[in-house]
């Protein structure tokens with residue numbers, strides 16, 4: 001076929017497809033091999049990106065290799081490398097090559113993962129991987145269930161829609177939901193999306209360790225009952241994003257049991273730590289949740305997007321989400337042939353289970369356990385290094401691979417404003433230099449540097465080098481601050 005004919009069918013010749021595909025694989029492998037030597041951070045303004053990328057809608061074709069080269073040279077380099085060993089901020093995305101290829105297969109074959117009839121094996125594989133997760137988290141595999149989502153936010157949303165349906169039915173006008181001031185913002189977003197008013201949300205303060213304050217929680221629930229309101233759900237954090245703190249899960253489960261409330265656990269960040277020894281201890285009680293969010297594209301090393309919701313009873317999901325339009329009649333299976341479109345919000349879904357399946361099977365659960373344990377240990381080693389130094393103070397100790405600290409040399413009087421300023425600028429300088437992605441958070445009103453160390457390819461040497469650089473910037477900032485006094 002001539003070029004125009006191929007183009008009008010959106011096709012390439014066989015040789016073109018092969019050559020194009022191999023070229024992309026080479027780029028991806030090169031990325032995995034060389035990312036350590038690149039700068040993890042890219043900063044670019046809207047103006048710069050506008051001038052680089054804005055163009056008219058292309059009416060005429062462009063040679064495929066030309067478009068690919070443009071992407072590889074201009075777009076990819078202007079993205080932060082979240083799998084870089086010195087990418088310490090937010091929640092990094094360590095990823096892994098097997099899953100990248102698995103995603104390519106899922107997309108290459110364009111597997112529809114919505115209904116049983118369309119792809120029985122894809123549905124079964126989702127059930128299989130879901131059962132593995134149910135077992136890992138101590139949920140019952142007989143009645144338990146769940147669904148893969150685009151991420152933790154969608155899993156939290158799906159959980160809260162389900163909780164509301166099962167606990168409140170159609171009338172949730174008096175329903176009240178409880179979560180701590182350290183709970184992830186996606187929970188509040190979900191609560192708003194499903195139509196709760198501000199007056200129905202109780203943000204409970206946290207204690208000195210950033211755990212939800214149990215006595216305040218109990219008291220507020222009691223007051224709400226007195227006022228004739230309907231407490232219906234507590235959201236507990238199993239690993240807050242700020243500090244890795246786990247709320248007291250058993251105590252919260254007791255309250256939920258006593259008060260007949262839904263217990264949702266947001267383990268999007270920390271859930272994976274159940275595969276590590278000390279993580280398992282910290283997460284005790286997680287098995288008592290009615291619903292649990294975990295996020296494989298974080299600490300289970302999957303590329304974006306895959307989140308996961310687990311529930312104690314899979315019928316809760318179908319009772320909440322099942323709708324029966326006429327055109328889906330013919331693909332209804334029997335009770336056990338699950339249609340995942342009945343278990344969540346999406347109808348057409350990509351085949352997310354495949355990458356989790358292939359990477360778990362290829363590397364083995366044992367390797368995942370080791371990788372997670374390694375990163376928890378890494379944070380503890382980092383804490384030990386910081387504690388030995390005379391210029392750093394720990395603002396929140398290493399917990400589930402997260403550590404917070406700030407520059408404050410012993411014997412230096414510095415006001416809170418000055419400390420905030422110094423630490424903010426350390427972050428600014430290290431990011432601007434492209435040395436590391438290390439940004440700040442705020443804990444108890446103090447600006448603090450935060451490291452989230454879930455990348456198994458980060459070494460203690462990487463961290464030492466970053467800290468040395470931070471210390472140099474800290475000293476510079478200190479000199480500038482002290483000049484002000486003269």
Ligand SMILES: *Cc1c(COP(=O)(O)O)cnc(C)c1O
Pocket residue numbers: 091150151152153154156184186239240241266267268269270295307
């Ligand atoms: C990251 C995170 C989320 C949101 O997950 P996404 O995958 O980013 O949508 C929710 N809760 C916690 C605790 C998180 O760390």
